[in-house]
Each structure stands twice: as C-alpha cells, then as structure tokens.
Amino acid sequence: MSLVLVGTSHNLSPVEDREQIAVDLAGAAQLAAALADGGEAVCLSTCNRTELYLVWSDPDRAEASAIEALGAGSIELYRLRDEDAARHLFRVAAGLDSLVPGEGEILGQVRLAYEAGSCGPVLDRLFRQALHAGKKVRTETAIAESPSSVSAAAAALAQQVFGDLEGCRVLIVGAGEVSELAAKSLVKRGASISAVTSRTHERATQLAERFESRAVEFEQLADELDRADVVVSATSSPDQVLPREQVRDRKGRPLFVIDLAVPRDVDPEIAALDDCYLYDIDDLEAVVSESMSGRWREAERAESITSHEARRFSDWQASREVVPAIASLRERAESIRSGELAKAESRLEGLSEAERRTVESLTTQIVNKLLHVPIVRMKEAAATEGTGYVEVARHLFGLAEEESAPSSRKSRK
Amino acid sequence: MAELLFWPALLAYGEAAVAYAGDVRRPGSLGRLATWGVRIGWLAQTALLIVQAARADGFPWDTWAGSLNLFVWLVVGAYLIWGCRPRFRLLGLVVMPLAALLLAVSYAAGGVDASGDSGYSTLFLVLHVGLVLAGFAGFTLAAALAGLYLWQERQLKHRSSTLLRFRAPSLVTLESLAARTVAFALPVLTLGMAAGFARIRHGSELDPLIVLTVLTWAVYGVFLALRFGAHWRGRRAAYLTLAGFALVVALQLSLQMGHFA
Numbered sequence: 001m002s003l004v005l006v007g008t009s010h011n012l013s014p015v016e017d018r019e020q021i022a023v024d025l026a027g028a029a030q031l032a033a034a035l036a037d038g039g040e041a042v043c044l045s046t047c048n049r050t051e052l053y054l055v056w057s058d059p060d061r062a063e064a065s066a067i068e069a070l071g072a073g074s075i076e077l078y079r080l081r082d083e084d085a086a087r088h089l090f091r092v093a094a095g096l097d098s099l100v101p102g103e104g105e106i107l108g109q110v111r112l113a114y115e116a117g118s119c120g121p122v123l124d125r126l127f128r129q130a131l132h133a134g135k136k137v138r139t140e141t142a143i144a145e146s147p148s149s150v151s152a153a154a155a156a157l158a159q160q161v162f163g164d165l166e167g168c169r170v171l172i173v174g175a176g177e178v179s180e181l182a183a184k185s186l187v188k189r190g191a192s193i194s195a196v197t198s199r200t201h202e203r204a205t206q207l208a209e210r211f212e213s214r215a216v217e218f219e220q221l222a223d224e225l226d227r228a229d230v231v232v233s234a235t236s237s238p239d240q241v242l243p244r245e246q247v248r249d250r251k252g253r254p255l256f257v258i259d260l261a262v263p264r265d266v267d268p269e270i271a272a273l274d275d276c277y278l279y280d281i282d283d284l285e286a287v288v289s290e291s292m293s294g295r296w297r298e299a300e301r302a303e304s305i306t307s308h309e310a311r312r313f314s315d316w317q318a319s320r321e322v323v324p325a326i327a328s329l330r331e332r333a334e335s336i337r338s339g340e341l342a343k344a345e346s347r348l349e350g351l352s353e354a355e356r357r358t359v360e361s362l363t364t365q366i367v368n369k370l371l372h373v374p375i376v377r378m379k380e381a382a383a384t385e386g387t388g389y390v391e392v393a394r395h396l397f398g399l400a401e402e403e404s405a406p407s408s409r410k411s412r413k
Numbered sequence: 414m415a416e417l418l419f420w421p422a423l424l425a426y427g428e429a430a431v432a433y434a435g436d437v438r439r440p441g442s443l444g445r446l447a448t449w450g451v452r453i454g455w456l457a458q459t460a461l462l463i464v465q466a467a468r469a470d471g472f473p474w475d476t477w478a479g480s481l482n483l484f485v486w487l488v489v490g491a492y493l494i495w496g497c498r499p500r501f502r503l504l505g506l507v508v509m510p511l512a513a514l515l516l517a518v519s520y521a522a523g524g525v526d527a528s529g530d531s532g533y534s535t536l537f538l539v540l541h542v543g544l545v546l547a548g549f550a551g552f553t554l555a556a557a558l559a560g561l562y563l564w565q566e567r568q569l570k571h572r573s574s575t576l577l578r579f580r581a582p583s584l585v586t587l588e589s590l591a592a593r594t595v596a597f598a599l600p601v602l603t604l605g606m607a608a609g610f611a612r613i614r615h616g617s618e619l620d621p622l623i624v625l626t627v628l629t630w631a632v633y634g635v636f637l638a639l640r641f642g643a644h645w646r647g648r649r650a651a652y653l654t655l656a657g658f659a660l661v662v663a664l665q666l667s668l669q670m671g672h673f674a
Binding site for chain 2 (some may be wrong): 098140142144146147153156157159160161162163252253254274275277278279283286287289290291294299359387
C-alpha cells in the first residue's frame with residue numbers, strides 16, 4: 001500500500017484557483033469517504049490549501065482518482081508519495097508550510113480533517129504522528145512563541161512588564177478598528193478594559209460595550225491615566241492627545257503606553273518618565289519583524305524534527321510491509337521442518353525422549369540460522385530501499401500473496 | 414571521597430553555565446540540560462557537604478574557603494526553588510558561572526577538606542556562620558534578580574526589538590521576587606548576627622567586619638522599609654539592592670582577610 005498526496009496550497013496556486021477546489025468540513029468528509037473505496041482517504045481543506053491523502057495499493061490510480069475528485073482542471077497540483085508525503089503533512093501540522101511560520105490554527109484543522117477522514121491503519125498512524133510532530137515542534141522550539149502581528153507584539157510586551165495580565169487595567173484612547181484589535185489581543189491574555197475614550201463619545205460607547213467596559217469623556221483622560229496600567233492610543237487626531245504633563249507620578253507603578261496612531265498620539269517625552277514605557281507603531285513593527293525572523297530561525301530546528309518524524313513514519317511503513325512476509329517465511333519454514341520430521345517418524349521410533357528433543361532442537365536451530373541473515377537483510381533493506389526485497393523473498397520462497405496484514409478501515413465521522 | 418564528589422558538582426555547575434549560555438542563543442533543549450546540570454551538581458555538592466560533616470570533628474566550614482563552599486551550596490539551593498522555570502533561565506546565566514567559579518576557588522583554597530578544628534562550638538558556628546551565609550545567599554540571588562530587572566528595564570526603555578527573544582521574567586515579577594528574597598534573607602542574617610553578638614559579650618572585640626555587616630544589614634533594612642512602607646519600586650529599588658550586594662561582596666572578601674584568619 002502506498003501513501004499518495006495530491007493537493008495545492010498558497011505556495012503554488014493563487015486564491016482564485018484554491019477557492020475552486022476548496023471544500024468545507026462536510027465536503028471533505030464526503031470526498032474522503034468516496035475515495036476510501038480504494039483504500040484510505042483524508043481531505044485537508046483550509047483557506048490556504050486543499051490536499052488529499054490516499055493510501056491505495058495502486059499509487060498511480062490513486063493519483064488519478066484524487067485529481068478527478070478534486071476537479072482540479074488546469075490548477076497546478078503537487079503530487080507526493082510515501083516519505084515525502086508524510087514529511088509534507090508533518091510540515092503542514094507544524095505550521096512550517098503556513099504563511100506565518102508556526103501559526104497554531106493549522107494543527108486544529110489537521111485534527112478536524114483526520115477526524116472527518118476515512119482512516120485505516122496507515123492514515124491513522126500518519127495523522128496521529130502529524131499531530132504529535134506539530135505539538136513537538138511547538139514545545140521544543142520557540143517557533144510559536146513570538147508575536148506575528150503588531151497587536152500581538154503590544155500584548156507580548158505588556159506581559160514583559162506586568163507578567164500575567166490578569167487584573168491589568170487597559171485604557172483605550174480612540175475607538176477605531178486598530179484600537180479594537182489591540183484591545184482584543186490584551187483581553188485574550190487576561191487584561192480588562194477599564195475605560196474607552198474618544199473624541200466621538202458615541203463610538204467610544206459602542207466599543208466599550210463590546211468589551212463590557214465603560215466610555216468616559218475625553219476630558220477625563222488624565223484621571224483615567226492614573227488608574228490605568230496599559231494605554232492603547234490609536235486616534236486619527238493630527239495633534240498629540242496624550243502630552244507628558246497628563247502623566248502624573250506613578251509611585252513605582254509601571255505604565256505601558258502603546259501608540260498605534262500615525263501621526264503619533266503620545267508625547268515621545270513620556271518614554272523618559274520613570275516607570276513609563278512607550279512603544280509606537282515603528283517600534284512594534286520592528287519587534288514583529290525581529291520576531292518573524294526568530295520564527296524563521298526556529299523553523300530550521302522544526303524542519304529537523306519533521307524530517308525525523310517522516311523517517312520514523314517511513315520506517316514504520318516499511319516494517320509494516322516486511323513483518324507479514326517474515327511471519328509467512330517463518331511459518332513456511334516451520335511447516336517444512338515439522339512436515340519432514342513427521343515423514344521421518346517411523347525411522348525415529350527407536351529414539352529416547354531426550355534424543356527426540358535433541359532432534360527437534362537441532363532442526364529448529366538449523367531453520368532459524370538459515371533464516372536469520374535473510375530476515376535481517378529484509379528488515380534493513382525495507383528501511384533503506386523500500387519493499388523490493390520483500391517482493392523478491394516472496395517470489396523466491398513462494399510465499400502466499402494473502403499474507404499482507406488486513407487493513408481494518410474505520411471511519412471517524 | 415570528598416574529592417570524588419567535588420568534581421561531579423563542579424562539572425555539573427560548569428555544564429549548567431555553558432548550557433544556559435547556549436540556551437540564550439537557542440532556547441529549548443539546552444535550557445533543560447542546564448536545569449539538570451544545576452540539579453545534579455547541587456545533589457553532588459549536598460553529598461560532598463554531608464561527607465565533610467561526617468568526617469569533621471566539629472563544624473567543617475569554619476575556614477573562609479569552607480564557608481565559600483557552603484555559600485555556593487546555599488545560593489544554588491535557593492536558585493533551585495524557582496530558578497529552573499524556563500522564564501528564569503536567564504538568571505542561571507549569572508548564578509551558575511558564579512557558583513562554578515566560587516566552588517573552584519573554594520576547592521583551590523582547601524574548602525573541600527575543611528578540618529573543623531576551630532575553637533568555637535559547633536552550635537555557635539552552625540547558627541552564626543550558617544545563618545549569615547544563608548542571608549548572604551539570599552542577597553546574592555536578590556542582586557541577580559535586580560540585575561536582570563535593570564537589564565530588562567533598559568531593553569524596554571530603549572524599545573529593543575530583540576527583547577522577546579530572551580523569554581525573561583516580567584519586570585513586576587523580578588521586582589517583587591527580589592523584594593521577597595530580601596525580606597526572607599534579612600531576618601535570617603539578623604539571627605546569624607545575633608548569634609555572633611551573643612559571643613562578643615564574652616570578650617571578643619568589635620572589628621571593622623562587624624561594622625560592615627551592620628552597615629549591610631542597615632542598607633537592606635532601609636530597602637525593605639522603603640519598598641514596603643513607601644512603595645519604592647523600579648530602578649531605584651534595584652540599585653539599592655545592588656548597593657547592598659556590593660557590601661556583601663566586600664564582606665566576603667574581608668572574611669578571607671580577617672574573620673577566619
């Protein structure tokens with residue numbers, strides 16, 4: 001049985017092509033069920049990729065069926081097999097094939113595809129190992145730790161000041177989309193929005209309601225500043241809205257100010273005040289850029305993890321092919337040995353019980369020793385050169401074809 | 414036997430120091446390797462101290478070198494309480510090279526085979542030397558925390574784009590942990606000093622070292638009063654912690670010249 005992957009992603013096709021073959025989860029389940037007639041099948045379809053993983057005995061026919069099922073037409077597709085296909089899935093699960101390396105959403109999407117697929121022993125093992133590899137990459141490297149957006153960087157920096165943001169009071173200045181994104185990022189990490197203020201009070205009220213907070217008049221900014229731990233400012237005002245004079249003595253309490261506006265809302269002099277930390281949009285973009293390069297650096301380590309996992313999968317796949325052949329070979333040798341002993345029964349009648357045991361043991365040892373080297377070589381060759389040796393052994397020893405392990409297909413729908 | 418235990422301890426501390434340095438460049442498995450180095454080294458040193466205690470007639474760390482050996486053990490032990498968490502690995506970069514260096518100095522000066530032939534009673538030495546050194550170990554850790562605080566604060570002030578790469582503890586955590594460490598270490602030092610003062614009444618003279626110890630005690634006392642009474646936090650508090658530690662270093666050096674002579 002061969003593992004075949006057919007699909008496309010953002011690396012190969014533009015969105016106009018990808019959207020033609022994309023399916024939702026129910027569609028993916030249907031597609032997998034339809035293709036599982038020939039073996040096993042899983043369809044992974046996200047906004048960045050649509051991929052079919054098939055395990056069929058005839059890989060060429062599997063590829064053709066997958067292309068037909070996808071209705072790809074002229075869309076460019078990649079086609080990978082066995083270890084390459086496994087490595088690809090492990091890279092996908094680890095977020096190494098994503099737009100933002102290490103992003104976490106893909107791992108959940110791989111899990112959903114696996115659960116909706118029609119898996120047998122091979123795809124079951126492949127997807128479980130992919131989920132394992134995805135988690136391993138995220139725990140053993142720092143690929144997923146650094147922020148990938150300005151708002152996430154702002155929240156991560158706030159954590160560098162306050163640690164746990166639980167109980168941290170955030171003041172939002174300006175009620176636009178940028179403020180909202182930053183507020184969401186902070187709230188996600190445990191902070192609470194203490195107040196929202198804007199020149200347009202109505203918009204401040206609307207945003208405050210979304211965060212179960214309160215809107216305050218713009219004139220109350222200085223008072224609210226005293227209470228806040230974090231300030232997010234993103235107004236469209238052409239002038240500064242937060243001059244240095246408005247920040248009173250913090251008495252050792254840190255104040256983290258995030259200025260996302262262009263032109264800037266916050267007086268840069270605030271950065272010089274004790275216990276005040278100010279980051280503007282350029283600073284945050286520099287943090288994101290550094291963090292992305294950090295992700296790429298970590299990606300190198302992640303690649304070695306996924307390659308290792310792919311090799312493990314490949315070894316397992318090879319051993320899966322070789323184990324039934326070895327069992328069959330041993331069985332055949334044993335049946336010959338016991339058959340020949342039975343034939344010689346009349347000539348062995350005069351032997352004592354101890355002598356009989358010796359003959360039994362001797363013949364068993366001869367068979368074992370004869371088989372030892374071929375079996376070891378078959379195992380080695382299966383891991384390095386594929387299953388060619390298995391086929392040769394089957395042919396040479398006349399082993400039955402039905403020895404292959406039965407595939408217990410299951411549907412996870 | 415003691416020597417057999419000293420080398421594994423030193424090697425493990427050294428390994429931890431090197432692995433912590435590597436972990437800064439590539440966080441992950443090297444950090445875990447460092448943590449195991451600290452644990453194994455500390456266990457080996459604990460065994461070393463037990464062997465020393467079993468073999469000595471009295472208090473085995475009554476020399477300057479011996480006290481340094483005990484001091485290293487206390488510092489690493491205190492660091493082990495929370496220092497092995499991934500976020501505190503940067504602190505290991507300061508603590509573990511220092512521990513390895515001081516342990517090597519202690520060995521070179523004969524601190525691993527201390528004889529315990531001091532004229533003082535074992536109980537007095539356990540109380541006085543043990544508690545004073547435990548207090549100093551606490552101040553050493555507080556200084557490392559304060560140093561890390563100042564580094565991190567500077568990075569934030571200068572809006573360093575690489576700050577998130579290092580996975581350091583937050584400013585608030587570092588500040589509060591340094592203050593709590595001093596709040597624990599100062600009473601311990603006070604008890605150790607009280608044991609020493611109790612002995613002075615029996616005829617010993619007041620030496621400059623005692624004055625320096627009292628000065629150190631006063632600096633940390635002022636620190637705690639300002640930190641918990643006047644909400645003194647941030648950079649000023651960190652500088653004060655480091656000033657106190659400078660006195661601890663001076664004290665350790667003076668011990669070699671006078672107190673144990």
